[in-house]
Structure formats: C-alpha cells, structure tokens
Amino acid sequence: MTIEQSYAYRTLKGDDHQSWAALRQEGARDFPLGFLFTAEEAATMTSDEARSILNKGHTRGVFDASYMIGYCGLQIETLQQTRHRAEIGPFYVTSAYQGCGAARVLLDGVIREARMRDVEQLELYVDVGNTRALAFYKRFGFERVSVHPDGFRIDGKPRDAYFCILRI
Numbered sequence: 001m002t003i004e005q006s007y008a009y010r011t012l013k014g015d016d017h018q019s020w021a022a023l024r025q026e027g028a029r030d031f032p033l034g035f036l037f038t039a040e041e042a043a044t045m046t047s048d049e050a051r052s053i054l055n056k057g058h059t060r061g062v063f064d065a066s067y068m069i070g071y072c073g074l075q076i077e078t079l080q081q082t083r084h085r086a087e088i089g090p091f092y093v094t095s096a097y098q099g100c101g102a103a104r105v106l107l108d109g110v111i112r113e114a115r116m117r118d119v120e121q122l123e124l125y126v127d128v129g130n131t132r133a134l135a136f137y138k139r140f141g142f143e144r145v146s147v148h149p150d151g152f153r154i155d156g157k158p159r160d161a162y163f164c165i166l167r168i
C-alpha cells in the first residue's frame with residue numbers, strides 16, 4: 001500500500017549531515033550506476049565537509065517521520081541568462097522505500113519548488129543502463145535529448161548517460 005502523505009520533503013541543513021552521509025555511502029555502494037562518486041570516496045567526506053555542503057542549501061531530503069530515507073541535489077542556476085535552468089542529482093531513495101512513493105514525493109517537491117523559483121527547465125543525467133531510474137523519470141515527463149558518452153567509468157570501463165530535460 002502506498003502512503004505518500006506520510007513522507008515529508010524539506011531542504012537539508014548542516015545538522016542532517018550524519019544521515020545524509022550514510023545515504024550517500026549506501027547509495028554509491030548499492031547502486032553504482034546512480035552515482036559519479038564511489039562508496040570509498042563518499043566515506044572520505046568529513047563531518048565538517050558534509051555540514052558545509054548542506055548549509056549551502058542545494059540538497060533536499062525526503063523523510064518518514066524523522067528518518068531520512070532519500071535525498072537529491074538541486075542546483076538552480078543563478079546567472080541572468082541561465083537561471084531558467086536547474087540540475088537535479090544525485091537522486092536516491094534507500095532500498096526499503098523504493099517503489100512506495102517516497103521518490104515521487106521527493107521529485108514532486110523539487111518540481112514544485114523549482115516552479116516557485118521561476119525555473120523552466122529541469123535537467124539530469126541518467127546512465128543508459130539505469131532502467132529503473134529511466135522509467136521513474138519518464139513517468140514525470142522527462143525526455144531524453146542526447147547521449148553523454150564516457151561520462152564516468154566503472155572499473156575503468158566507460159559509461160554513457162542520457163541527458164534528460166523536463167519543461168515545467
């Protein structure tokens with residue numbers, strides 16, 4: 001049963017750093033196609049670095065009560081000529097909460113917030129083999145506009161990604 005109403009969306013702050021760091025490491029370990037960084041790289045982040053990144057206000061979280069179950073980056077452009085665009089990513093919901101609406105709450109929150117801030121185009125990259133993420137974004141109307149070749153490498157092997165946009 002999907003109980004989306006119970007999930008809460010909000011901007012992460014420095015004090016969220018421990019849960020956020022744990023999700024970063026877990027995601028990179030369990031879903032390497034979804035992250036540019038490795039779990040080992042994620043593990044090297046200090047608490048101060050994590051706090052500092054979160055205090056910049058570019059990361060959103062989804063919660064079940066007080067428990068952080070997912071997060072995503074939201075980078076809104078600030079230049080006069082590019083501020084109609086924002087990039088999403090990384091985007092992650094912990095395994096136990098996949099398929100039950102938490103990811104939808106997170107992306108709905110991002111879209112709503114972006115609209116309120118006059119963003120007209122959301123952008124993201126998805127590995128061509130990340131079928132679950134591709135299906136998820138497609139349901140929201142994201143379109144594949146190009147392929148980014150050799151964007152990152154797993155064990156030295158090149159990976160391609162779709163560049164996707166959503167006009168909002």
Ligand SMILES: CC(C)(COP(=O)(O)OP(=O)(O)OC[C@H]1O[C@@H](n2cnc3c(N)ncnc32)[C@H](O)[C@@H]1OP(=O)(O)O)[C@@H](O)C(=O)NCCC(=O)NCCS
Pocket residue numbers: 027031033034035089090091092093094097098099100101102103104124125126127130131132133135136139
């Ligand atoms: C991508 C992610 C956020 C999506 O959240 P989710 O809760 O799993 O999404 P949903 O279950 O609502 O939707 C996923 C879709 O893929 C389908 N799906 C489920 N398992 C699948 C699988 N193994 N392979 C392909 N498709 C699958 C679902 O049926 C659903 O399709 P539908 O919309 O046609 O019903 C989540 O899976 C995740 O965090 N993945 C790991 C990190 C990642 O890859 N992030 C994206 C980086 S760009």
